[in-house]
Amino acid sequence: MAAISRDEVAHLARLSRLAVTERELDQFAGQLDVILQAVARVGEVAADDIPPTSHSVPLTNVYRDDVVQPCLTQAEALSGAPDQAEGRFRVPRILDEED
Amino acid sequence: MTYEDAVATYEPVIGLETHVELGTNTKMFCGCPTDFGAEPNTQVCPVCLGLPGSLPVANRAGIEATIRIGLALNCDIAEWCRMARKNYFYPDMPKNFQISQYDEPLCTDGYVDVDVDGETVRIGIERVHLEEDTGKTLHVGGATGRIHGATESLVDYNRAGIPLVEIVTKPVPGTGDRAPEVARAYVTELRDIIRSLGVSDVRMEQGSLRCDVNTSLNRPGEEWGTRTETKNVNSLRSVERAVRSEIVRQAALLDGGGKIVQETRHFSEDTGDTRPGRSKETATDYRYFPEPDLVPIAPDPAWVAELRAALPERPSAKRARLREQWGISETDMQSVANAGAVELIEETIAAGAPAAGARKWWLGELARRANETGVELADVGATPAQVAALQRLVDDGKLTDKLARAVLEGVVAGEGDPTEVMAARGLEVVSDTAARAAAVDEAIAANPDIAAKVRDGKVAAAGALVGAVMKSTRGQADAKTVRELILSRLGQ
Amino acid sequence: MTDLTRMSAVELAGLIKRGEASAVEVATAHLDRIEAVDDRVHAFLHVDREGALRKAADVDKSDKSGPLAGVPIAVKDVIATKGVPTTAASKILEGWRPPYDATIVERLKRAGLVTLGKTNMDEFAMGSSTEYSAYGPTNNPWDLRRIPGGSGGGSAAAIAAYEAPLAIGTDTGGSIRQPGAVTGTVGAKPTYGGTSRYGLIAFSSSLDTPGPCARTVEDAALLHSVIAGHDPRDSTSIPQPVPDVVGAARRGAGGDLSGVQLGLVREFAGDGSEPGVQAAFRDALEALVKLGAEVVEVSCPHFAYALPAYYLIAPSECSSNLARFDGVRYGLRVGDDGTRSLEDVMSLTREAGFGPEVKRRIILGTYALSSGYYDAYYGQAQKVRTLITRDFQAAFDKADVLVSPTTPFVAFPFGSRTSDPYQMYLADLFTIPTNLYGGPAISVPAGLSDGLPVGFQVMAPTMADDRMYRVAAALESVVGTLTPPAL
Numbered sequence A: 001m002a003a004i005s006r007d008e009v010a011h012l013a014r015l016s017r018l019a020v021t022e023r024e025l026d027q028f029a030g031q032l033d034v035i036l037q038a039v040a041r042v043g044e045v046a047a048d049d050i051p052p053t054s055h056s057v058p059l060t061n062v063y064r065d066d067v068v069q070p071c072l073t074q075a076e077a078l079s080g081a082p083d084q085a086e087g088r089f090r091v092p093r094i095l096d097e098e099d
Numbered sequence B: 001m002t003y004e005d006a007v008a009t010y011e012p013v014i015g016l017e018t019h020v021e022l023g024t025n026t027k028m029f030c031g032c033p034t035d036f037g038a039e040p041n042t043q044v045c046p047v048c049l050g051l052p053g054s055l056p057v058a059n060r061a062g063i064e065a066t067i068r069i070g071l072a073l074n075c076d077i078a079e080w081c082r083m084a085r086k087n088y089f090y091p092d093m094p095k096n097f098q099i100s101q102y103d104e105p106l107c108t109d110g111y112v113d114v115d116v117d118g119e120t121v122r123i124g125i126e127r128v129h130l131e132e133d134t135g136k137t138l139h140v141g142g143a144t145g146r147i148h149g150a151t152e153s154l155v156d157y158n159r160a161g162i163p164l165v166e167i168v169t170k171p172v173p174g175t176g177d178r179a180p181e182v183a184r185a186y187v188t189e190l191r192d193i194i195r196s197l198g199v200s201d202v203r204m205e206q207g208s209l210r211c212d213v214n215t216s217l218n219r220p221g222e223e224w225g226t227r228t229e230t231k232n233v234n235s236l237r238s239v240e241r242a243v244r245s246e247i248v249r250q251a252a253l254l255d256g257g258g259k260i261v262q263e264t265r266h267f268s269e270d271t272g273d274t275r276p277g278r279s280k281e282t283a284t285d286y287r288y289f290p291e292p293d294l295v296p297i298a299p300d301p302a303w304v305a306e307l308r309a310a311l312p313e314r315p316s317a318k319r320a321r322l323r324e325q326w327g328i329s330e331t332d333m334q335s336v337a338n339a340g341a342v343e344l345i346e347e348t349i350a351a352g353a354p355a356a357g358a359r360k361w362w363l364g365e366l367a368r369r370a371n372e373t374g375v376e377l378a379d380v381g382a383t384p385a386q387v388a389a390l391q392r393l394v395d396d397g398k399l400t401d402k403l404a405r406a407v408l409e410g411v412v413a414g415e416g417d418p419t420e421v422m423a424a425r426g427l428e429v430v431s432d433t434a435a436r437a438a439a440v441d442e443a444i445a446a447n448p449d450i451a452a453k454v455r456d457g458k459v460a461a462a463g464a465l466v467g468a469v470m471k472s473t474r475g476q477a478d479a480k481t482v483r484e485l486i487l488s489r490l491g492q
Numbered sequence C: 001m002t003d004l005t006r007m008s009a010v011e012l013a014g015l016i017k018r019g020e021a022s023a024v025e026v027a028t029a030h031l032d033r034i035e036a037v038d039d040r041v042h043a044f045l046h047v048d049r050e051g052a053l054r055k056a057a058d059v060d061k062s063d064k065s066g067p068l069a070g071v072p073i074a075v076k077d078v079i080a081t082k083g084v085p086t087t088a089a090s091k092i093l094e095g096w097r098p099p100y101d102a103t104i105v106e107r108l109k110r111a112g113l114v115t116l117g118k119t120n121m122d123e124f125a126m127g128s129s130t131e132y133s134a135y136g137p138t139n140n141p142w143d144l145r146r147i148p149g150g151s152g153g154g155s156a157a158a159i160a161a162y163e164a165p166l167a168i169g170t171d172t173g174g175s176i177r178q179p180g181a182v183t184g185t186v187g188a189k190p191t192y193g194g195t196s197r198y199g200l201i202a203f204s205s206s207l208d209t210p211g212p213c214a215r216t217v218e219d220a221a222l223l224h225s226v227i228a229g230h231d232p233r234d235s236t237s238i239p240q241p242v243p244d245v246v247g248a249a250r251r252g253a254g255g256d257l258s259g260v261q262l263g264l265v266r267e268f269a270g271d272g273s274e275p276g277v278q279a280a281f282r283d284a285l286e287a288l289v290k291l292g293a294e295v296v297e298v299s300c301p302h303f304a305y306a307l308p309a310y311y312l313i314a315p316s317e318c319s320s321n322l323a324r325f326d327g328v329r330y331g332l333r334v335g336d337d338g339t340r341s342l343e344d345v346m347s348l349t350r351e352a353g354f355g356p357e358v359k360r361r362i363i364l365g366t367y368a369l370s371s372g373y374y375d376a377y378y379g380q381a382q383k384v385r386t387l388i389t390r391d392f393q394a395a396f397d398k399a400d401v402l403v404s405p406t407t408p409f410v411a412f413p414f415g416s417r418t419s420d421p422y423q424m425y426l427a428d429l430f431t432i433p434t435n436l437y438g439g440p441a442i443s444v445p446a447g448l449s450d451g452l453p454v455g456f457q458v459m460a461p462t463m464a465d466d467r468m469y470r471v472a473a474a475l476e477s478v479v480g481t482l483t484p485p486a487l
C-alpha cells in the first residue's frame, strides 16, 4: 500500500505554494512514496523515553543587548524587489479571505 | 433580539487574546529601531527583511519584559522553553513563517483580579508568550484601503520583527449580563499593569495593544457553545461593544435554530457589530516546530526572583491606597484612572497641592485640553509642579479661578511657570487695598442713586456697584472682597 | 617560474610574503586557468575578475601578515557576498546581489584572501552530484563524464582542476566531504557552531556547516582557522576558542600516530560500499596502523537510522527555510500579469523557480511537519538524532576518532542516479551521522580505485576538530596528494 497518495501530494504542493504540473504530480507521488517507505524506518526505533534533539549545540540563553544597529537604506532594502511603489514592496491583489 | 433577552436565555463564556507591542529600543531579533511612523522600509535590515542567509538573535530586553509581564500576571515562568516557527504564507511576513512560541510558552497559568462595579472578578491567564510582529500592508485600489476589492497591495516591513507579547486568558464563564463590562475591565486592568511596568506605551489607537475577543453562548446547565473570535477590536469601548453585539448575534442565531460556526470575525467601529473575517486562522495547519536558529531560553531563577522583587505596586492596589489618601469615591478614582491622571495628580500633591485642587485641574481644564488636542494628559504641556504652583497662587488669593485658568492657558502654551505667566500677562488679583478702595469710592460716586438704595437697605442693588468695580479693575479684583467693602462703605 | 596554480595555499602565501610573487600575479594566474578550463569543468557560476584583481592589488599594497594573505579562494554560491551575484544555483535567485556579506566572507576579506568567484552546487545544496544545479552540472576533472559530488561539486572541482587552491563549502549531509572524496581533494566539516552560518543561505539550519576545501590537509586547516570562531550574529555559534587545527595538521604530517585509537564502526562494514572503495579504505587503514595507530571496533547501532532521520529533519527545516522565496522581496517573480492574485503569482513563481529535487524535499518536509504526522516523522527523527549522538559519545569513550570510507562509491556517471532519488541519497550514507551529531569530520584522499579517487573519512568529537586534522595529515604523508589527468 502506498505511503502517500497523489491527492495528498497535490494538497501538500498547494500548502507549499507550488503550482506543480500533472506530470510532476505523477512523478513526485511515486518518488515520494519510495522515499517515505524508506524514511518511515525511524519508526522501528524504540524511543518513547528518549528526549528529542532540536539543536546539537548545548547552548541556552544567547541574547543581544537592546542597542540600535545601522539599518539598510530604503534603496538597499528595495534593491532586489521584483516590483515596488511609494517606497514599499508592491504585490498583486491578495485573495480576499473575507469572501 | 435585545441584549437583555439574549442574556436572559443564554450564559456567555468569554476569552481574550491580547497582543502587546513592547517598547524596546530595537526589534526582537535584530538591531533595527522600533520608532512609530518612520518612512516605509527604512527600519529594516537583512534579518527583519528575511533576506537569504540572515539569522535572528534574541533581544534580552524582550525576554525580560515578557517575564516581567508574566510575573505581574501571577504566572509561572518556564525554567526552559523554546521559540517555534509558525509556518504560513502571507506577504507581511518576510520569511513566510513567524517566530513565535507553541507548546512551550515563557509564562503560564496566572490570573488577574479586576473590579466590576465594586465586585472582584478573577480572570485566569492561560499563557503569556513572545513572538515577532508582522509588516504593514497597504491595500490600494479598493474601497477605503480594505483588502476587499483592492487591485494591489504595498508592503512596509518597518514593523516586522518588533517584539509582541501575546496574553491569552482562560475561558471566563459565569459573568452573565456583565460579560461585556468584565471584558472591558480586564483589558483596562491589563493596560494599567503593563503601563506600570513601563514595557509598552499600550496605546490601542496606535496598535501597540491589540485585542481579540472570544465569545460563546450556552443555555444554563448545558456545555459551552462554539466560540467565535472577534478581531480588530481597537479601543476599550469597542471591547465592550464587540462582546455585547456578538452575544446578541449568536443568541438570535441560536433562537432561530441556527448553528454557530467556529470562525474569525471582524469588529466594525462604525456599525458596532461583527462580520465574518479571515478563514486563515482556523483553516491552515501551521506546522509548528522548534526554531533551529535560536537556542532554548532558560531564565536563571535568581534573575527571575530579582525581577519579581522589583515589580512595581499593582495599579489597582495603588488606586485603593490613593483613594484613601485623597478621600474620594471609587467612581471618582475610576475617572482619574481612565483619564490616565493617577501619577500626575500624585506628583502634583507631592509638589504641595491639596488633593482636591490637584484633581480639579487635571480632570477639568487640562483633561479638556488633552481631549481637544488629542494628546495624552501627560503630554498636555503642564507639569505637576506647575499645577501645584498655580493652585498655591489661588490659595494665596493672588489669582481668582478665572484668572488661574488664563494663567494655565499661558503655561500650556509654553509661556513659562505660573508666576512668570501671571506677571507677563498682568493677571494678578488687585489685592492692594488702596487701589481697591479708590475703585469702590469711584463707583459709589458715579452711581449716587444705586448707592442710596443700598444705604436704604436694598443690599441686592450692591451687585451693580460690584460690577462697576470689577469692570474698572478689569476683573482682577476679588468680587467677594469688593462687595464687602462697598457694603461697609454704605453702612451695611 | 613554476606554475602558480599548482602550488598549495601555504606555498603561495610564502611567495607573496617574501615578495617573490605579487597577489595580483597569483590571482591572474588562477583567473587565466579558469578561463582556460572552466568551459569544460564548469566549476564556477560567476567569476569576479575585477573584484579579485582589485582585492589582490589592495593586498599587495597593504600588510601580508595573515597566513593566507593574497591567496585566491572560490566561494560556494550558497554564501552571501555583498554586491556579487548569489543564487544558490537556483533560478529563483537569478541576478540577486546581496546587500551584505556573510560573516565568513568578511573574515576572508580581513585575512586578505582574494575571492575569484562563486562555485556551482546542487540547487540550495540539495544533492550529491551538482546535477541539480539550475545552471548545469559541474564535471569531475578526473573524468568529465562523471559527477564531481555534491552539493559542493563546484568548490571541489575548482580545486582539483587547479582553478583555485582553496574553496569554501557547506556541509549539511556530506556536501563538503563527498565532493572532496570523489575529486581527490581534502574537505573538512567543522563542528556545528564552530563556523558561522550568518550569510549562509539556509537549507537545514540545525545541520548546515560551512567549512574548508583544499588540496592539502595543512591548507584546509589554515583556512579553517581563518573562518572559524564565535560569531555573535549566529545564535548557535559556539563561544569557545577554535581548536589548534593548524598545529595538529603539522604534527600529523610528521607521520607519528602512536597511541591514537581509530574506531572502526561495525555497522559500516561492507555496508553498500563498492569493492574498490573498501580496498582503498583497508589499505589506508593499514598505512595508519604502520604509523602507530591502533584500530578498535566500535558499535553505533543507530547509524542504520541516520539516513531516514536525516531525510525527515533536513526536508522539514528546508520546507520552512525556503518559504521566503515567494517573489515579493527579491528574486524571481512569474505570472504577475495584472489579473492574477498574489497567491497564484507566488505558486507560479515557486513552481518555475525551484527544480525538482527542491520541490520534492519541500513537499516531503511539509508532510513530515503536518500535525497528523509530526510525532511519527519529525518528532521521531529528533529522538533518533539523540540516540545517534549517544552512539557517537559511547564510541568516543573507546576511540579518539572514528574512521570510514567517505562515500560508498567513486564518482558515478551523470544520470545514473537521478531517476531514483533514494539511490542518490545513499551517497551520503557515511557522512550523515556526523551532521546529526554535530561533530567535525574530514575527507582525505585514500588512493584510487580504477583511476578514480576514494576518500577516507575521519570523524572526531565536537570541538575536537584538531584530532581529525592530525590523523588526516598523517594519512596524507603516506598517500600524498592526488593529481588528476591533464584536462
Ligand SMILES: [Mg+2]
Binding pocket: B131, B166
Ligand atoms: Mg499571536
Ligand SMILES: [Zn+2]
Binding pocket: B027, B030, B031, B032, B043, B044, B045, B046, B047, B048, B049, B161
Ligand atoms: Zn532588522
